[in-house]
Amino acid sequence: MRVAFLGVAHVHADAYAETLRAAGVEIVGAADRDAERASAWGRRHAVPVFDDPAALVAQADAVIVCSETAFHLESVLLAAEAGCDILCEKPLGRSMAESRRLVEACDERGVRLVTAFPARFDPTMRRTKDLVANGSLGVVRAITGVNQSVMPLRDRAWFADPALAGGGAMMDHIVHLADLCTWMLGAEPESVYAVANRVMHSTVVSVETSGLVMLGYPGGVFASIDCSWNRPLDYPTWGGLAMSVVADGGRVDAELGVQRLERFGGATPYSWIPWGIDSNERMLRDFLSPSVDAEAASGADGLSATRVALAALESARTGEVVALGTEPADG
Amino acid sequence: MSAPVVGIVGFGFMGRVHAAAWRAVGAELGPVLMRPGHGHADELAAAGCTPVTDVDEFLAAVDVVDICLPTALHREFALRAAEAGRPTLCEKPLALSTRDAHDIVEAFERAGVPLQVAHVLRFDAEYAAARRVVASGDLGEVAVLRLTRSSFAPDRGAGSWFSDDAQSGGIVFDLMIHDLDYALWVAGPVATAFGRVASGGAGHAIAILRHESGALSHIEASWANPDQRFDTAGEIAGTRGLLRFSSETSRTMSVRLRAEPEAQSTGLGDIALRSNPFEAQAAEFLAAVWSGGAQRSTPRDGLAAVALAEAVRRSIFSGRPERPERPDRLEPAADRSS
Numbered sequence: 085m086r087v088a089f090l091g092v093a094h095v096h097a098d099a100y101a102e103t104l105r106a107a108g109v110e111i112v113g114a115a116d117r118d119a120e121r122a123s124a125w126g127r128r129h130a131v132p133v134f135d136d137p138a139a140l141v142a143q144a145d146a147v148i149v150c151s152e153t154a155f156h157l158e159s160v161l162l163a164a165e166a167g168c169d170i171l172c173e174k175p176l177g178r179s180m181a182e183s184r185r186l187v188e189a190c191d192e193r194g195v196r197l198v199t200a201f202p203a204r205f206d207p208t209m210r211r212t213k214d215l216v217a218n219g220s221l222g223v224v225r226a227i228t229g230v231n232q233s234v235m236p237l238r239d240r241a242w243f244a245d246p247a248l249a250g251g252g253a254m255m256d257h258i259v260h261l262a263d264l265c266t267w268m269l270g271a272e273p274e275s276v277y278a279v280a281n282r283v284m285h286s287t288v289v290s291v292e293t294s295g296l297v298m299l300g301y302p303g304g305v306f307a308s309i310d311c312s313w314n315r316p317l318d319y320p321t322w323g324g325l326a327m328s329v330v331a332d333g334g335r336v337d338a339e340l341g342v343q344r345l346e347r348f349g350g351a352t353p354y355s356w357i358p359w360g361i362d363s364n365e366r367m368l369r370d371f372l373s374p375s376v377d378a379e380a381a382s383g384a385d386g387l388s389a390t391r392v393a394l395a396a397l398e399s400a401r402t403g404e405v406v407a408l409g410t411e412p413a414d415g
Numbered sequence: 416m417s418a419p420v421v422g423i424v425g426f427g428f429m430g431r432v433h434a435a436a437w438r439a440v441g442a443e444l445g446p447v448l449m450r451p452g453h454g455h456a457d458e459l460a461a462a463g464c465t466p467v468t469d470v471d472e473f474l475a476a477v478d479v480v481d482i483c484l485p486t487a488l489h490r491e492f493a494l495r496a497a498e499a500g501r502p503t504l505c506e507k508p509l510a511l512s513t514r515d516a517h518d519i520v521e522a523f524e525r526a527g528v529p530l531q532v533a534h535v536l537r538f539d540a541e542y543a544a545a546r547r548v549v550a551s552g553d554l555g556e557v558a559v560l561r562l563t564r565s566s567f568a569p570d571r572g573a574g575s576w577f578s579d580d581a582q583s584g585g586i587v588f589d590l591m592i593h594d595l596d597y598a599l600w601v602a603g604p605v606a607t608a609f610g611r612v613a614s615g616g617a618g619h620a621i622a623i624l625r626h627e628s629g630a631l632s633h634i635e636a637s638w639a640n641p642d643q644r645f646d647t648a649g650e651i652a653g654t655r656g657l658l659r660f661s662s663e664t665s666r667t668m669s670v671r672l673r674a675e676p677e678a679q680s681t682g683l684g685d686i687a688l689r690s691n692p693f694e695a696q697a698a699e700f701l702a703a704v705w706s707g708g709a710q711r712s713t714p715r716d717g718l719a720a721v722a723l724a725e726a727v728r729r730s731i732f733s734g735r736p737e738r739p740e741r742p743d744r745l746e747p748a749a750d751r752s753s
Contacts, residue, residue, distance in 0.1 A: 225613035226621065228635055230561075232652075277609050277736065279625045283558035284654055294558045294652070296623045296631050304614035308621050310633055314558050314652035332616040334641040335565075403607065405735055 085372050088144035089114035090137055090159035091151020092125040094173045095240050095322075096200065096364065100148055101129040103365045109372060112143045117155065121239070141166040146372060152248040153178055153255070160186045160197070169196040171371045174259045175390040176383070178250025183390045187383035198371050199386025201263045203325060204379050205366035208338045212329060213268045215336055222333025224269065227307035229261035233323025235285050235293060235313035244289040244313075251397050252291025254280060257311035260325060262392035263385060265299060265307040268329070272388060273307075275300035277405045278396035284314050297396045300405075311396075320356040419701060420445040422477030422501075424492050426459055426466075429506050430483035433533075434462045436693035437481070442701060448473040448492075474499040479704060482506060486589070487582040490515045493530070497522040502529040502704040504697070508592045508724060509717040511584045513740045516721040520714040520742075531700050531710055532717025534596040538695040541660055542597060545649060549601050554653030557602050560632040561650040562594035567640040568617040586618040587731070588724050591636035595622070595727070596712075596720040601651065602630040604719070607736040610727035613639070622727045625736075718742045 087104055089097060092114055104111055111129070115137040116122035126133035134140035137159070141147055147163035149156055149172040156177055163170045170190060176199060177183035190197035203209050215221050236243035236256070243249050243256055266272060276299055280292035294312035301307065315323050326339035343360025370377040381389075395406040421437045422445040423430050430447070437444055446467040447459060459466055467473045470492075474480070480496040482489055482505040489510050496503045503523070509532045510516040523530040536542045548554060583589045587610065599605065604627045613619040618638035625631055640646070648661035702708040719742065726739035 223616065225616050225639065226611070226619050228563075228621065228633075275734075277623070279607070279609075279623055279631050281558060281625075281629045281631055283556050283629050284652070286654075294631055296559070296633050298609060298611060298621065298623055300611070306611040306621065308623065308633060308635075310559065310561065312559050312652065314657070316655070316657050319657070330613070330616075330619045330637060330639045332639075335637075335639060403736060 085146060086110050086112045086144050087146050087148060087372070088112050088140050088168070089131070090141070090147050090149050090163060091155060092116050092121060093118070093152045093242060094150035095236065096173065097125065097148075097150040098128070099364055100150070100368060101131065103362070103368055105129070107365075107369065113140045115140045116151070137162055138166075141168055144168050146171070149173060152242050153250055154248045157182050157186050161189050164189045164193040164195050167193065167195060169198075169371070171198045171200055171368070172386065173200045174386060175250070175255055175393055176386040177390060178255070180387075180391060180394060183387050187387050190383055196376070197383035197386075198367075199263075199381040199383060199389070200367065201260060201381040201385070201389070202363040202367040203260055203264055203340065204267060204381055205370065205377075206340055206361060206363040208340060209264060210379070212327070212336050212338050216268050216329060216331075217270070220333065221329060221331035221336065224305055224329060224331045226305065226330045227265050227268075227327055228330075229265065229307060229325075229327040230310040231257040231261050231323070231325045232310055232312045232314055233257065234315045234317055234319050235289070237317070244291050246291050249291075251393070252289065253293050253311050253313040254278065254295045254297075254396050254400065255393050256313070258295070258297055258309055258393040258396050259389040261307075261309045261311075261327065262299065263381060263389040264327060265301070266388055267379075267381075267385070269301050269305060271302050273299040273301050273392060273408055275405050275407050276392055276395035276399050278399040280400040284312070292400065295396065295400065299392065318352075320354060321358070418443045419478040419705065420476065421479045421481055422446055422448060422473055423464070423481045423483055424448045424473075425482065425484035425488075426464075427483065431458060431462070432693055433481055433483055433697070434464065436691065436697045438462075439691065439694045440698040440701065442479075442697065445477040446473055470495055474501060477501065479504070479701070485582050486511055486584055490519055493519045494522050497526045497528055497530070500526060500528050504531050504533055504700050505717070506533045507535075507596070507717070507720070508532070508584060508588050509721050511588060511721075513718070513722040513725050513742060516718045517742050520718045523714055529704050529710070530714040530717070531703070531712055532714070532720070533696060534593065534712045534717065534720065535692045535696050536593045536597050537600060537711050538692040538699065540689040540692070541665065542649070545651060545658055545660060546601055548658055549651060549653070553656060554651060554658060555655030557628070557630040557651060557653050559650075559652045560598055560602050560630060561648075562597060562632070563635040563646070563648040564590055564594055565635070565637040565640055565646040566590065567643055567645070568638040584724070585728075586612065586620045586636050586638060587622070587727050590638065591620055591622065591634055591727065592720055592724045594634045594636065595723045596716065598624060598626075598632040598634060599716070599719055599723060602626045602632060603628045605723055605726070605739050607738055608723060608726040608730055609736040610730045612731050620727075620731075622730075624723075715742070
């Protein structure tokens with residue numbers, strides 16, 4: 085299996101490369117619109133850099149799309165045309181039109197499109213889903229989710245550029261939890277309400293840096309999401325993801341990333357050293373394996389989550405609840 | 416000066432908690448006003464209180480009134496206390512509607528009599544410390560506030576007023592209002608409130624608030640805990656720092672006995688508390704009444720909390736974000752026929 089990177093702008097590109105290396109997977113090369121970024125990344129991971137992305141995908145079986153969200157479409161079209169299976173970072177696109185086109189292109193070419201939702205590969209989240217699905221929890225009433233982080237800076241500053249990312253914290257952090265909720269509840273949300281502000285980093289960026297979202301699911305079930313970039317810059321890690329499921333038969337509180345050492349002193353006064361499960365690694369292994377894990381997020385799953393993030397942006401803008409039809413809305 | 420005589424109205428669960436707090440801060444407990452045949456005679460006797468059933472007799476015998484009645488009855492007794500010129504501490508929520516709350520506050524303001532709503536969280540050492548950090552400016556400007564209060568379902572016996580939403584106001588008025596008031600205290604007035612409540616089960620609600628300052632709040636209130644656990648948590652994210660606190664991490668000991676755990680009714684009975692919030696509340700109220708000290712929870716604060724809870728409840732029914740009523744824009748009580 086030969087893997088190529090189209091774009092290395094995404095925060096996960098480094099971890100993916102290291103994981104692939106450790107698993108002995110051949111990385112045939114990387115291409116990026118930013119030649120300087122591409123060559124630095126290539127040097128760091130000892131990966132050949134291609135000026136022509138078409139030449140790169142021609143040598144690959146599978147492509148990992150880590151370009152800025154704005155360039156997901158062109159990256160996916162290129163990879164699909166070359167017949168490569170594709171792992172695409174989230175969200176799929178900046179609009180429904182862009183995102184849908186990307187999914188359709190993969191369908192037409194018959195290539196596999198996986199949306200990078202690694203939390204689905206975390207055993208904690210799988211166990212939570214099982215407890216919901218097998219009836220152990222009884223009737224589910226509500227979910228509370230948090231996916232907060234430090235605001236992406238420096239190399240990752242494009243996350244806060246609306247032209248490249250389609251928004252700020254809401255485009256970045258709603259999709260993981262929206263996907264987990266929909267995955268666990270086995271139904272699409274019917275409504276989205278959201279509020280946002282730019283209290284954090286107000287002089288540095290033009291996008292929203294904090295947001296609270298409420299999704300309405302069938303049967304009166306509701307799920308809230310906190311997608312804020314509100315961890316201080318010296319936070320011990322990038323951020324975190326947690327969710328609580330409240331049901332008549334009990335509740336589940338699940339948090340990822342808590343398997344860590346606590347270190348006082350050393351290079352920084354206080355730090356966390358993770359030692360737990362790497363769900364990125366599990367997701368990549370599934371992506372590259374001939375047998376497909378049914379729980380992996382498809383392109384359609386990515387589309388569904390992107391639709392929620394876009395609806396949340398709209399709700400925050402208008403102050404009103406946005407109703408989601410059964411068909412993904414145009415956008 | 417002799418100790419003020421405090422008269423408690425209603426001697427249910429909160430009445431007993433308050434009685435202990437008044438005694439602890441050196442107040443003298445006067446008669447307890449209650450309906451004949453109601454209340455706990457044994458505990459009343461143990462507390463050294465005499466029950467009375469006549470309102471006028473009660474008011475004549477006390478310096479300070481403490482209303483611990485079912486919420487739906489607050490207005491009637493609060494208005495009598497204001498009329499009689501008795502400084503009053505009233506259990507939260509002040510009332511079940513902004514209008515009733517407004518009438519009560521106006522009556523006390525007109526009479527020039529102190530009133531305080533027992534938003535006891537403001538006197539809780541943990542929550543007060545967090546508020547002080549925000550007020551000090553250390554966190555910078557508040558961006559997002561998250562408050563969680565997660566309890567087991569209260570069991571006050573069959574036919575209890577508490578299990579009747581029309582009398583208690585349900586989970587938003589009875590439980591969430593603690594954190595709604597705290598959010599107002601920390602992040603200021605609210606522009607819009609959006610709420611959802613579970614359509615069944617023991618009770619669970621979430622509200623999303625947009626404050627006029629631009630700050631956002633996520634408030635979660637739950638009676639859905641399956642075991643005898645009362646968990647609280649808070650997080651305040653500001654431009655300069657992040658503050659996090661929870662009952663989980665501040666628990667100083669864990670006792671796990673093989674026998675069935677005893678039921679607890681509030682999460683506030685922890686022996687490791689630096690100070691009992693009910694006592695701090697009672698002491699500060701007496702100081703305000705007797706020496707004109709500042710009130711941490713003003714009548715208008717109590718009114719604002721009710722207006723916010725009402726907006727959350729309106730939103731739950733309308734399915735849309737709702738603007739809390741501005742009590743200062745309500746017509747004066749005298750101009751209304753009802």
